[in-house]
Amino acid sequence: MKMDPTLHREKKPDWIKVRLPNNPGFWSTKSLITDLKLVTVCEEAQCPNRWECWGQGTATFMIAGDKCTRACGFCAVKTAKPDALESDEPQRVAEATRRMNLRHVVITAVARDDLRDGGAEHFKLTIEAVRQANPEIIIEVLVPDFNDRDWALAMVMQARPHIFNHNLETVERLTPLVRSRAQYQRSLTVLKKAKEMVHGKIATKSGIMLGLGERHDEILRAMDDLLAHDVTVLTLGQYLRPTQKHLPVVEYITPQAFDEYKAIALAKGFRHVASGPLVRSSYHAADFRPELDVLESIEADVRAARGLEIGPEHLPLPSPKPALIQAIA
Numbered sequence: 403m404k405m406d407p408t409l410h411r412e413k414k415p416d417w418i419k420v421r422l423p424n425n426p427g428f429w430s431t432k433s434l435i436t437d438l439k440l441v442t443v444c445e446e447a448q449c450p451n452r453w454e455c456w457g458q459g460t461a462t463f464m465i466a467g468d469k470c471t472r473a474c475g476f477c478a479v480k481t482a483k484p485d486a487l488e489s490d491e492p493q494r495v496a497e498a499t500r501r502m503n504l505r506h507v508v509i510t511a512v513a514r515d516d517l518r519d520g521g522a523e524h525f526k527l528t529i530e531a532v533r534q535a536n537p538e539i540i541i542e543v544l545v546p547d548f549n550d551r552d553w554a555l556a557m558v559m560q561a562r563p564h565i566f567n568h569n570l571e572t573v574e575r576l577t578p579l580v581r582s583r584a585q586y587q588r589s590l591t592v593l594k595k596a597k598e599m600v601h602g603k604i605a606t607k608s609g610i611m612l613g614l615g616e617r618h619d620e621i622l623r624a625m626d627d628l629l630a631h632d633v634t635v636l637t638l639g640q641y642l643r644p645t646q647k648h649l650p651v652v653e654y655i656t657p658q659a660f661d662e663y664k665a666i667a668l669a670k671g672f673r674h675v676a677s678g679p680l681v682r683s684s685y686h687a688a689d690f691r692p693e694l695d696v697l698e699s700i701e702a703d704v705r706a707a708r709g710l711e712i713g714p715e716h717l718p719l720p721s722p723k724p725a726l727i728q729a730i731a
């Protein structure tokens with residue numbers, strides 16, 4: 403399946419405006435990230451909001467390196483053989499959240515198909531280090547699909563993030579063109595399984611980029627599919643072409659249309675929807691907080707896992723099946 407490059411709309415409309423840095427906050431975020439030798443998706447994916455987010459002292463950390471094993475047609479992150487994992491990276495991310503005084507952190511990673519666990523343990527260690535350094539923080543993870551290995555997903559869930567985010571990125575028909583190796587149905591089941599593994603005690607979130615040639619009915623269908631898989635938080639943003647080698651922009655969706663999609667999504671049953679031309683998965687992520695009872699039960703599970711309050715109701719995960727134990731071993 404190929405997209406016709408002549409469909410590309412070269413000229414960006416007026417509503418796609420990137421704000422340049424105008425406050426010292428941007429530079430202090432930049433120097434902190436440089437100082438701790440961290441990688442951010444803000445830079446690697448050429449996010450149009452980085453001037454704004456960094457200026458406000460937030461950023462999205464990208465762990466497990468800056469080289470991805472997949473080559474998605476929309477993504478600016480480079481594809482190459484990744485480097486070895488850095489064992490002190492979880493601590494450096496934790497230190498950044500402490501120094502930045504974050505109340506909400508988004509942690510993502512490149513797809514590490516070269517690793518048997520897809521980088522799941524590295525996610526787990528990072529979540530644990532962040533929680534240790536900053537016990538009050540809301541931890542959101544934006545994860546790859548771990549090649550649908552349940553035992554790898556279970557490792558991440560064992561660390562009990564508060565928000566589990568995995569992007570659908572596009573509608574079903576365009577998935578083979580837009581995403582490398584990922585599958586639409588698999589992404590949906592990853593979202594559902596993640597929630598089931600913690601007995602529903604988590605918020606699940608997903609995002610779709612618009613402007614790649616998807617139809618209105620296909621967007622609504624994707625919303626329905628996400629809801630059918632218990633996803634309650636949705637982000638909708640405009641696809642922007644990072645380089646000439648990436649997929650063309652077929653359409654610039656108007657801000658009014660984004661507002662209409664937001665209204666539709668809320669009416670369908672999503673709990674929180676961020677929708678707009680420059681919305682990205684982590685844009686203003688702190689605007690959404692899971693329900694208090696979800697937060698409390700996650701904290702109870704974390705305490706129980708540390709041995710402070712042992713009780714069967716606090717078991718963080720369903721008992722692993724023998725096959726799963728074997729796989730982990």
Ligand code: SF4
Pocket residue numbers: 443444445449450451452453455456460461462682683684685686
């Ligand atoms: S929207 Fe997310 S990726 Fe973009 S700059 Fe903000 S925090 Fe970084």
